[in-house]
Amino acid sequence: MKYLRPFAALFAALALAPGARAEGLTVVSWGGAYQKAQTEIYFEPFAKATGVKLVQDSWDGGIGILRSKVEAGSPAWDVVQVESEELQVGCEEGVFEKLDWARIGGRDAYLPAAVNPCGVGAILYNFVLAYDADKIKDGPKTWADFFNTAKWPGKRALRKGPKTNLEIALMADGVPPSQVYKTLATPAGVDRAFAALDRIKPQLVWWEAGAQPPQLLASGEVAMASAYNGRIAAANKANQRHFQMVWTGSLYTLDSWVILKGSKNTDAAYKFLAFAGEAKNQAKLPPLIPYGVTNKQAGGLIPAALLQELPTSPQHLDESLHIDDAFWTENIDRLNQRFNAWVGK
């Protein structure tokens, strides 16, 4: 029933409600097509191989949830996939366990970027510009086109919050990718980013869960969206869509697995991290959803044609911008407030 389509967001919000406390290992990821793929290759095979009862939950990020779960003592979540900025902040504040790398295959088994005292890299992924090629023939090529509502009318979906959007706005305004964070570090640069966003503010729709952008594109509610590259590819495959991705100026970053401090299931958690870190297991992820994986040996087990499509391919790395975690941990409080003030006026 078409009237029920917007309820995806409602159900996503409900899914965030704290679940009943369950026995066994609770693993928390980002829902939707991505978590479905993880269930198939990590969660279910792991439970079968080890006999550990694995309970799933999903979230949409926010260091606050993790902070309060740990402050409350004996968190209901054990293993969580976090964004890189949450990893850094949480590690400094003692929200996560310090990892014993010997138990998960050693530091050398992973890409250097995937190694952190508190977390082991899970996937590399990009925020790309996505649009529906069935609806737009002569598609956008850059973020400047994303902001060009005269040539491409229709609404635009961006992720709620300042992160990624300020970078996108500056690139659309003509700042070269290499200068983006240098510009954002100045008050004038931040003003410039918000001024650029201001130009398309009436056209903006905000998404929070990664599953939303493909839905918004499919329903025709928005003409373009920023989106996780894997979700777009998964939607194309599962629903025979013809969504296109623009890799030029896309933003790449890394998600990591962490163990929450005070978890009662650290043994099972380490077993899970070791399982999800093995090359042969990681190599099964990209065919289901094209994210880059972090075990150095995994690349050799992935078909060459598929490797080209991943965020880790040299061509894609070349045209994308690495999200600067140091910048965001430093400035997130102030920019969150400014973003909230801007979006709420």
Place this chain on the structure above:
Amino acid sequence: MAADEAAALGRRLVRAERRARLRAFALVAPLLGFLAFTFAAPLASMLWRAVADPELGAALPRTGPLLRAWDGRGMPGETIFATAAAELAHAAQDKAAGLLAKRLNYEEPGYRTLILKTANRLSPPFADGPRAAMEAIDPRWGERPIWLAMRRAAAPVTGFYLLAALDLQQGEDGIAAVPAERAIFRIVLWRTLGIAAATTAACLALGFPVALLLARAPPRRAGLLMLLVLLPFWTPLLVRIAAWIVLLQEHGVINDTLTGIGLTGQPLPLLYSRSAVLIAMTHVLLPYMILPLYSVMRAIPPVYLRAAASLGAPPFAAFRRVFLPQCLPGIGAGSLLVFILAIGYYITPALVGGAADQMISSQIAFYTIGTANWGMAAALSAVLLIATLILYAAYARLAGTGGLRLG
């Protein structure tokens, strides 16, 4: 003797009364205990968190008092440098440094890294003294702002969060407004009060005639009408909001009908707007207005109106001068109930409103769920609580406490 007997009787009477009082207290004690546990304690803890400032004291217990004793002029003395350096180097071992970094970063972006970098790199003994060691790690230690920020964070209580909740900040020369581009909370507070007032007015305008009809109808029909009022009241909140989303969305029932019969070419942007928030909130809160009005109107004997008519009052004058004044307690109670419920609304604006229609609860939720900035969340809650109390006091002053009757 008579006097002795009277005294003994008096004593027995006092004892009996005390027993009765104790028994009465024992009956309400569970409720009082429940309220203390579920209401008074969390409220007190929330108010305390709005002003508590424990991070610096936890990370740098000996530097804190020294900073408070420092007058804030010039640069702090060598003792402060030495104590701070020693304690920072020590704090790197546990999460106290991380929490202090988080706290100071609220004052000025960049202090997070400054604190953590310094804590991690300082390693006593310092060959050229603690000050040189700190300045070698970052020259900002040689300037006043970081020390002033630490001095502000050194006291066990702070006005920082409460000021921030009113878009104010403590600068070097007193309290000042935050830059316009970051100011949001006062706007949201006024918006919250405005939406609540508009919802109350709409509930009153819609609810008054319904309550009047209910009170005047013959019992059988009144029962049926009452069921119509109560049925939505018993329906879960999310279901009612979902129904409004179905009706109002871009390709929803209303827009499909309007475009179908050719009244509008383009679908109207009904959902995610202020009007959607007002419509949904009025719908949800309407029974809270109707029920107190109804119970007050039922208690007004119809003979009064007949008496007014027989004394020559035209119908409207009889209504305005006889009936309406007697309804005032109900109007007051219903309005107060609706208004106070409305200012705390969160889910309804979140689901049917746009970004510029969010009320203060959404900001509180952002600071609790999004960033776990308890100070900010508690300060915003305190501001909301104080605003409510002021409005209630104003109401009680206007209506007199006797004017408030919940049926």
